[in-house]
Amino acid sequence: MLDFVSDIDSIYSLVALDIDGTMIGEDRIVTPELVDAIARVQSLGAVVSVSTGRMLTPARRIAEQAGATGPIICFQGAMTFDQEANSAVRHVRLNEAVTARAISGLTSTVPEVMMFLGDDVWVEKRSEWTDGYSQRMGVSIRDTDSLMDMADRQPTAIVGVGDPAVVEPLVVKLQGQMNGTALVTHSLSMFCEVEAIGAGKDHAVEHLAGSLGIDRKSVIAVGDGKGDQSMIEWAGLGVAVEEGHVDAIASADRVITMPENSGLVKFLNELADAGKFGTPND
Numbered sequence: 001m002l003d004f005v006s007d008i009d010s011i012y013s014l015v016a017l018d019i020d021g022t023m024i025g026e027d028r029i030v031t032p033e034l035v036d037a038i039a040r041v042q043s044l045g046a047v048v049s050v051s052t053g054r055m056l057t058p059a060r061r062i063a064e065q066a067g068a069t070g071p072i073i074c075f076q077g078a079m080t081f082d083q084e085a086n087s088a089v090r091h092v093r094l095n096e097a098v099t100a101r102a103i104s105g106l107t108s109t110v111p112e113v114m115m116f117l118g119d120d121v122w123v124e125k126r127s128e129w130t131d132g133y134s135q136r137m138g139v140s141i142r143d144t145d146s147l148m149d150m151a152d153r154q155p156t157a158i159v160g161v162g163d164p165a166v167v168e169p170l171v172v173k174l175q176g177q178m179n180g181t182a183l184v185t186h187s188l189s190m191f192c193e194v195e196a197i198g199a200g201k202d203h204a205v206e207h208l209a210g211s212l213g214i215d216r217k218s219v220i221a222v223g224d225g226k227g228d229q230s231m232i233e234w235a236g237l238g239v240a241v242e243e244g245h246v247d248a249i250a251s252a253d254r255v256i257t258m259p260e261n262s263g264l265v266k267f268l269n270e271l272a273d274a275g276k277f278g279t280p281n282d
Helices: 032-043 056-066 096-107 128-137 148-153 164-178 201-212 226-234 246-251 263-273
Strands: 014-017 047-050 072-074 079-082 087-091 112-117 120-123 140-143 157-161 182-185 191-196 219-223 237-241 254-256
Touching (some): 014 201, 032 056, 032 263, 047 072, 056 072, 056 128, 087 201, 096 157, 096 182, 096 191, 112 128, 120 128, 128 140, 157 164, 164 191, 201 219, 237 246, 237 263
Parallel strands (some): 120 140, 219 237
Antiparallel strands (some): 079 087, 112 157
C-alpha cells in the first residue's frame, strides 16, 4: 500500500501522465485495467492528461486508447493540444538561429537527426531506424537534401538519435553550447531533444493547471524519464517509476512499480479509494 501525501486534505484535480515507461511498457499496450483506472479518476472530477515527448499524432492515439480526455501535452511540453476543441492551445517553436545551432551540434555527433515540423518528420537520410520509427509512431517521414536549409521553418523540435553512451554527454555539451537559448533534454536514453525555451513538461503542466484554475498542490505528475523530472518536481505530488531515470526518482515524492507490474493502475486506484480526486476547488 502506498503512503499518501502528508497533507491529508489534499484533493487532486489534474493528473499528468507520461506515456512510455509509465502508462505503457515495452509491449506498448494500454491495458484495460489502466483504461478503467483513468475512467474512474475522471468520473471523480479530475482531469487526466498525457504528457509526453512524443509528437502529437502518436500521443493522441495513446490518449484515445486510454480514454484520457484532458489536453495533450506533447513534444516535451512544446505543444498542448485541446482534444475537445481539436486545436493547439499552446505551441512554442524554435527560431532559425537556435535551429541552426541544434542541427550543427547534433549532425556532428550522432548518425540520425530528425526535424519535427507540423505533422511530419524530416530527415536528410533514411535508415532502418527511421523507417521503424515511422511505423511505430504512425507518422510520415519526409526527405530533404538539407535540414539546415529548413532552419527558418520554425520547427517544434530537433532530435538526434544515437548510442546512449554518446547521447548522455552530448546532452550536457549541447546545453552548454545553447547557453540557455533552448531546452536540451532526452526522454529516452538514445534521444537528444532540442525544443524552444518555454517548452518543458513543467511549463506545460503549469500553464494547463492555470488555465483550468487548478492550484499547483492539486496536481499529480507521473513519469520515468529525465524529461519528466521537471514536472515531477513542479507538481504537488510528483511520482516516478522504479528503474526510471535516477534524476526523476530523486525528485519524486513517491515511487511506483513499472507498467508491467500495474504500478500506475494501483496508484490511481489507491488514491481514488482514499477519496483524493475531485473537481477544481473541491
